[in-house]
Amino acid sequence: MTTKFLGATLALLAVFPAFAADVQGDPLAPTSRWSAYSSGRAQTSPMGWSSWNAFATDIDEDKILGSAQALVDSGLARKGYRYVNIDDGWWLQRRASDGELVIRAERFPSTVRTGGLPSFRPFTDRLHAMGLKAGIYSDLGRNTCSQAYSPDDSDLPKGSVEEREVGLYGHIDRDISLFFSAWGFDFIKIDGCGLRAYAAGSEKVMSGAYRELKPLLDMDSVARSDIAGVQSLFRQIDAALIRNNPDGDFVLSLCIWGAGNVRAWGKDFGNISRTSDDINPTWGRLLTNFDSAAKRALYAHPGSWNDPDMLFIGKGDFDADHLTEARSHLSMWAMINAPLMIGMDLRNATPALLEVFGNEEVIALNQDPAGHQAVVAFDSGEVQIFVKTLSTGEKAVALFNRSAAPMAVDLTAAHLKFRDDLDVGLVDVWNGRKQSFRKQVRLHLEAHQTLVFKARGARVLAEGLYLSEQPGNVNPAVDGVRWPAPDPTIHRSAFGWQGTRGSGERPIYAGWGGAQPDSAPFGEALRISGKKFETGIGVLANSRLEVRNQGYRQFTAIVGVNDSARDERHAVTFTVYGDGKVLATSRALKWGEEGQRISVDVSGVKIVELVARAPIDDPASLPVTWAEAALLSGSAPAQVSQH
């Protein structure tokens, strides 16, 4: 759905609200299906190793296979690190006669074949024989990121302008078939520099070295990005992947760095999707990359994960002399279900670093089959508390000291949604130490330290799960964001691509105002008519949430306009659908009116849809609240009553 189209539909709704559900193409009409990406194999977030952070384009077979061997020898492969991914730098050229891609065979001797072009098949065979999976890299455009940004051209494709066009643009079917059917890869990362860096006026194009490709992506402006154009390329790639992988065993990794509002729609187009520009081995940059994904819990699910970029453990602020920071890096990536892609030359990893990567308790949090990204329970610039619901019914909690000073942090039973009149048991996943508390406990964090516990307690909601405890089952299919605006809460580090040249990184990652667990869309508290709610889903009006119901029998919520709304004039109607059928509709509720309780039987329903509808064009001024929204195991008579 393009924003233009959505706008037209909503304008129509404003005129004919009564016929809304019948309007063809109405984005708020129930679909009774789960629309987030479900092709490929990423039921849990992929884990492995990638060449980029360690070697940039200076790659060769020994380096890559050396790290692959280290994955096996160290036991990390057995613990889940299975993908070995070649990043940028593997191409020699695209052959002029027939458009076939040519590998830099002098760097990858096993690819040499007599009487044919080099092939990666022996290389992927080798990785597969080691019990590993193989990943390859390409670009949406004609040219690549290294061609746009490398300081010199020694590792770049060679030949004429056309021969150096090694990206997918115009070659999707041919290249995907080569990578997957002929060469046997299992994973592809698709970068977007070819759609960003080759404008007519760019230096590279002006010099005659590269052909112009009118940019479809603009890092600094969603309005200047052609979102539909980019999505259409990803759709073609997806179709080619499905054709060339009859067993469905592939991973599609989108890498457009949070541009073009992809933080809102990446979940519908690929298995993992980059939420920010590149990480580097500094603490400040880690904060930026982490923040770009950390408050997008509802936009990540089994099969479609947020990707704040690869791990930089082993280098700079996360090297063997900074194990506190290295552990924090792994801990927080694990908590938010980020892909765990090691980015260091594992041939040189110290035992202490291998131990960090290999912490099975931390890996298990990341790979928990329920697939719920951690949700913010306490937020500040210095310290955050994140809580993740596990498939066992336990919780994981991380206390993250972002600051360079020691901190005392109070963890409460309420943060965990556990009862505070009974004991809560904690096991530290880094050292196995146990403790318990009632109501609250004071914990001490070193600078940059993260404490991670598995927590066991009596749940406040004994007979079910709040929706905010199961973000992996909630998909904001339409989140009401009409004019994607940059998220101002993402840390702006001094050490992005530009360093301190220029004026610094401006807020560029759209997604501000998206659906949130336990918070209103712009970060305010969940409040209806002066009454505060500790839990619920905050979202803008004119939104549709898809909820996977895993066997629960009842859905309940208290619905209303959030107190943070600026629109006091328009009323919102809340409708709950079960597999496409209306189960309940609220009264039309305006700002200041008390919340209305909805409670419906959802026995046997697979997809519950929560629609909040208002006759307005731009819902940014009308945040609504599904307070205490929960799925419960007991059944209850259907009722819609005043709360």
Ligand code: GLA
């Ligand atoms: C982009 C990506 C990086 C890496 C480089 C390769 O910057 O974001 O992860 O793949 O390209 O050139």
